[in-house]
Amino acid sequence: MKNKVEPRILAGFMELLPDEQILFNKYLQIIRETYEEFGFVPLESPMVEYSDVLLAKIGEDTKKEIYRFNRGEDDLSLRFDLTVPLARFVAMNAQRLNFPFRRYQVGKVFRGERPQKGRFREFYQCDIDVIGNGKLGLINDAEIPAVIYRLFSKLNFGDFVIRISNRKVLTGLVESFGYKDKTDDVLRIVDKLEKIGKDSVVEELVKVGLDLGGANKVIDFVKIFGTNTEIVDQLRKMGISNESFEQGVNELEEVIKRAYEFGVPEKNLKLDLAIARGLSYYTGTVYETVLLDERISGSVCSGGRYDDLAESYTDVSYPGVGISIGLSRLFSQLLASGIIATESNTPAKVMVITLDDDLKFALEVANELRTNGIKTEVYIEDDKFKKKLSYANKVGVPFVAIIGEDEIKLKKVTLKNMKTGEQEMMSVEEVIKKLK
Amino acid sequence: MKNKVEPRILAGFMELLPDEQILFNKYLQIIRETYEEFGFVPLESPMVEYSDVLLAKIGEDTKKEIYRFNRGEDDLSLRFDLTVPLARFVAMNAQRLNFPFRRYQVGKVFRGERPQKGRFREFYQCDIDVIGNGKLGLINDAEIPAVIYRLFSKLNFGDFVIRISNRKVLTGLVESFGYKDKTDDVLRIVDKLEKIGKDSVVEELVKVGLDLGGANKVIDFVKIFGTNTEIVDQLRKMGISNESFEQGVNELEEVIKRAYEFGVPEKNLKLDLAIARGLSYYTGTVYETVLLDERISGSVCSGGRYDDLAESYTDVSYPGVGISIGLSRLFSQLLASGIIATESNTPAKVMVITLDDDLKFALEVANELRTNGIKTEVYIEDDKFKKKLSYANKVGVPFVAIIGEDEIKLKKVTLKNMKTGEQEMMSVEEVIKKLK
Numbered sequence: 001m002k003n004k005v006e007p008r009i010l011a012g013f014m015e016l017l018p019d020e021q022i023l024f025n026k027y028l029q030i031i032r033e034t035y036e037e038f039g040f041v042p043l044e045s046p047m048v049e050y051s052d053v054l055l056a057k058i059g060e061d062t063k064k065e066i067y068r069f070n071r072g073e074d075d076l077s078l079r080f081d082l083t084v085p086l087a088r089f090v091a092m093n094a095q096r097l098n099f100p101f102r103r104y105q106v107g108k109v110f111r112g113e114r115p116q117k118g119r120f121r122e123f124y125q126c127d128i129d130v131i132g133n134g135k136l137g138l139i140n141d142a143e144i145p146a147v148i149y150r151l152f153s154k155l156n157f158g159d160f161v162i163r164i165s166n167r168k169v170l171t172g173l174v175e176s177f178g179y180k181d182k183t184d185d186v187l188r189i190v191d192k193l194e195k196i197g198k199d200s201v202v203e204e205l206v207k208v209g210l211d212l213g214g215a216n217k218v219i220d221f222v223k224i225f226g227t228n229t230e231i232v233d234q235l236r237k238m239g240i241s242n243e244s245f246e247q248g249v250n251e252l253e254e255v256i257k258r259a260y261e262f263g264v265p266e267k268n269l270k271l272d273l274a275i276a277r278g279l280s281y282y283t284g285t286v287y288e289t290v291l292l293d294e295r296i297s298g299s300v301c302s303g304g305r306y307d308d309l310a311e312s313y314t315d316v317s318y319p320g321v322g323i324s325i326g327l328s329r330l331f332s333q334l335l336a337s338g339i340i341a342t343e344s345n346t347p348a349k350v351m352v353i354t355l356d357d358d359l360k361f362a363l364e365v366a367n368e369l370r371t372n373g374i375k376t377e378v379y380i381e382d383d384k385f386k387k388k389l390s391y392a393n394k395v396g397v398p399f400v401a402i403i404g405e406d407e408i409k410l411k412k413v414t415l416k417n418m419k420t421g422e423q424e425m426m427s428v429e430e431v432i433k434k435l436k
Numbered sequence: 437m438k439n440k441v442e443p444r445i446l447a448g449f450m451e452l453l454p455d456e457q458i459l460f461n462k463y464l465q466i467i468r469e470t471y472e473e474f475g476f477v478p479l480e481s482p483m484v485e486y487s488d489v490l491l492a493k494i495g496e497d498t499k500k501e502i503y504r505f506n507r508g509e510d511d512l513s514l515r516f517d518l519t520v521p522l523a524r525f526v527a528m529n530a531q532r533l534n535f536p537f538r539r540y541q542v543g544k545v546f547r548g549e550r551p552q553k554g555r556f557r558e559f560y561q562c563d564i565d566v567i568g569n570g571k572l573g574l575i576n577d578a579e580i581p582a583v584i585y586r587l588f589s590k591l592n593f594g595d596f597v598i599r600i601s602n603r604k605v606l607t608g609l610v611e612s613f614g615y616k617d618k619t620d621d622v623l624r625i626v627d628k629l630e631k632i633g634k635d636s637v638v639e640e641l642v643k644v645g646l647d648l649g650g651a652n653k654v655i656d657f658v659k660i661f662g663t664n665t666e667i668v669d670q671l672r673k674m675g676i677s678n679e680s681f682e683q684g685v686n687e688l689e690e691v692i693k694r695a696y697e698f699g700v701p702e703k704n705l706k707l708d709l710a711i712a713r714g715l716s717y718y719t720g721t722v723y724e725t726v727l728l729d730e731r732i733s734g735s736v737c738s739g740g741r742y743d744d745l746a747e748s749y750t751d752v753s754y755p756g757v758g759i760s761i762g763l764s765r766l767f768s769q770l771l772a773s774g775i776i777a778t779e780s781n782t783p784a785k786v787m788v789i790t791l792d793d794d795l796k797f798a799l800e801v802a803n804e805l806r807t808n809g810i811k812t813e814v815y816i817e818d819d820k821f822k823k824k825l826s827y828a829n830k831v832g833v834p835f836v837a838i839i840g841e842d843e844i845k846l847k848k849v850t851l852k853n854m855k856t857g858e859q860e861m862m863s864v865e866e867v868i869k870k871l872k
Binding site for chain 2: 021050074087110112122146377378382
């Protein structure tokens with residue numbers, strides 16, 4: 001090989017093989033459909049935006065991760081999430097939208113993190129948000145777990161729990177200790193509890209200014225244990241007189257009660273005061289969803305309530321509540337751990353193969369099957385029958401419809417189940433009935 | 437507004453409003469499904485690649501259009517089509533693929549053209565290609581029109597014609613005139629016939645070295661008129677003794693004959709010798725698809741046969757045949773001309789609205805409808821009934837299910853058709869039957 005360029009892709013940019021991509025698309029489809037089942041509206045923002053628009057509110061840490069470049073006189077960036085484009089979209093198009101505006105977006109985002117196992121630089125986010133114009137009822141916070149519940153039931157990745165809390169509770173507690181200016185720090189640090197452990201959290205809390213007693217109280221607090229009702233009861237009994245705390249407890253109780261009405265089973269919704277979410281962006285209800293299978297670490301679906309979506313762009317207040325699924329990472333963990341497995345290298349349900357090169361009847365059969373919603377590949381290359389069958393085997397198509405002289409005469413096909421090896425001659429109508 | 441960033445997007449980067457996006461997604465879905473119906477396998481390449489990989493074979497004109505930037509020590513580019521990534525993918529993964537490799541990819545590509553009406557800088561391409569390892573039978577060239585035919589029938593954009601030719605025919609003709617070194621130039625110029633007209637084409641042909649007689653002969657040739665059979669007959673009768681010419685005519689005749697076998701009606705497949713495709717990349721069959729509606733200009737689906745897909749990356753030859761649809765531009769033309777129209781601002785088929793704030797039964801109904809595949813939004817905000825109904829009206833949901841005291845008692849809903857205004861109280865089972 002001379003004068004050839006080595007074909008390669010960037011680290012952290014996922015590219016799947018056919019069987020993997022087919023499986024990935026199945027999940028994408030379930031996600032899109034479930035979001036639409038609840039009346040969320042699709043939105044698709046550009047991949048590239050003006051940097052001043054996209055990075056209006058971004059922190060210094062995230063800034064380093066942005067794919068940013070100049071073109072002509074324009075300073076451009078690849079989108080790093082789907083929330084900022086939503087904020088920009090709402091601010092731009094508010095008069096043409098109906099509020100509450102329920103939108104979903106499923107698409108790739110870009111973050112130039114240092115590549116590590118299971119982390120991607122280009123990855124899918126699958127978001128829903130409900131945006132109010134000026135106000136948005138707490139009932140919306142209760143619908144979100146219903147969407148998550150329905151979605152993860154359908155995705156069938158095993159048992160899962162939606163952890164729920166409300167940032168006002170912990171904020172209020174910290175305020176009641178007299179650390180009103182430390183609430184953001186405390187929530188950011190508590191968020192790391194599962195990752196870095198109790199001792200490190202205490203250490204960090206002390207470092208930002210809490211005394212040791214206060215730090216330990218915070219830890220004891222977020223570890224309060226019991227059923228959802230028991231935790232709420234305990235919180236009330238603490239007799240903490242702080243407005244934020246009381247409002248947080250009330251909201252939490254109400255959201256959980258209403259979520260049950262939405263059909264979320266009690267076992268799938270767990271009040272957990274340690275859920276803080278790192279982002280100061282969130283102002284009330286927060287969610288994290290975990291799979292009970294230990295091989296999948298961390299939250300697979302997180303989000304919460306925020307007061308002001310589009311404050312970078314407008315003085316109008318757009319409160320909202322939403323969640324996001326980082327699908328690329330989740331998919332790659334599920335696949336690597338064997339919780340999910342690929343099935344086939346083709347979307348086709350059946351492959352029509354002929355004994356000789358007369359394709360006429362085979363093509364009629366294929367068109368008939370397609371018209372009846374059955375994905376049908378025809379092996380059209382003029383190869384030996386054995387080679388055709390071996391191809392069908394290798395791509396893993398579930399059924400093969402064999403057509404030889406007899407079949408053409410009888411206007412039938414021999415349908416072979418590639419898993420069991422069973423085969424039977426039947427009419428096209430019978431094939432349709434069997435495969436539908 | 438102070439300290440606010442003006443929310444705006446880049447020119448040429450399409451962002452649709454909800455009703456438009458819903459319609460756009462409907463077409464995307466039809467395209468994906470139709471490609472899969474023929475057994476094409478989904479592929480999704482990264483948006484960003486190494487510039488040396490992506491731009492290995494690119495011309496100087498296109499180079500200016502590339503979104504190219506550095507990150508760290510990496511020279512990166514946004515993909516400008518889906519064919520180069522396919523070539524790179526095949527070269528990288530050949531041992532893990534089954535040939536013929538039938539892949540489709542639907543995704544955005546980026547070209548920084550000067551923005552003009554109907555042109556986008558970020559736009560969707562929807563491609564299929566069949567790739568052989570070393571060889572690929574001509575029969576594949578006949579299946580492509582079958583896919584186009586089925587797809588555009590389903591898309592329902594009105595009557596269309598797939599124009600077909602074979603570059604070898606015109607190449608052979610030009611060779612027979614003694615202009616063997618001018619064939620690429622001639623094809624590139626002839627490709628512009630519809631755009632710039634006969635006189636300008638003659639002028640350009642003379643400019644690259646043809647004599648006036650030769651140039652006029654080329655024009656007469658590509659204007660040969662008749663049924664497909666008549667044109668083939670005329671070509672044969674010309675008695676041009678040139679290998680490329682003869683092979684081209686034979687291939688063209690064979691591909692058209694077989695395409696009919698694949699179910700393409702004669703009226704939808706038209707031999708047109710003026711179809712040359714600008715790219716020297718194509719080596720045999722070429723396709724362009726036009727809508728008969730005059731408001732849609734140019735080819736909406738083009739492609740052809742090529743000898744060597746991955747020559748930039750490997751010495752192994754991968755011949756292929758494929759097509760591409762530039763969906764963003766087509767969609768925007770169809771919408772602007774009124775050939776297609778948006779229908780609704782929500783994917784929901786029905787919206788459940790309650791007379792008071794008791795949502796319990798409404799949520800049960802919604803879950804039942806969703807379980808039966810009916811997309812159902814519940815108006816959950818605690819607003820006045822009139823406001824709820826007005827929202828339903830504005831988003832354009834086809835049906836509203838009204839729930840008041842009577843309905844709760846009777847375990848029924850009042851289903852209102854928002855178009856006709858008709859309404860009737862019925863059980864949830866009856867709603868399901870009606871809306872499915």
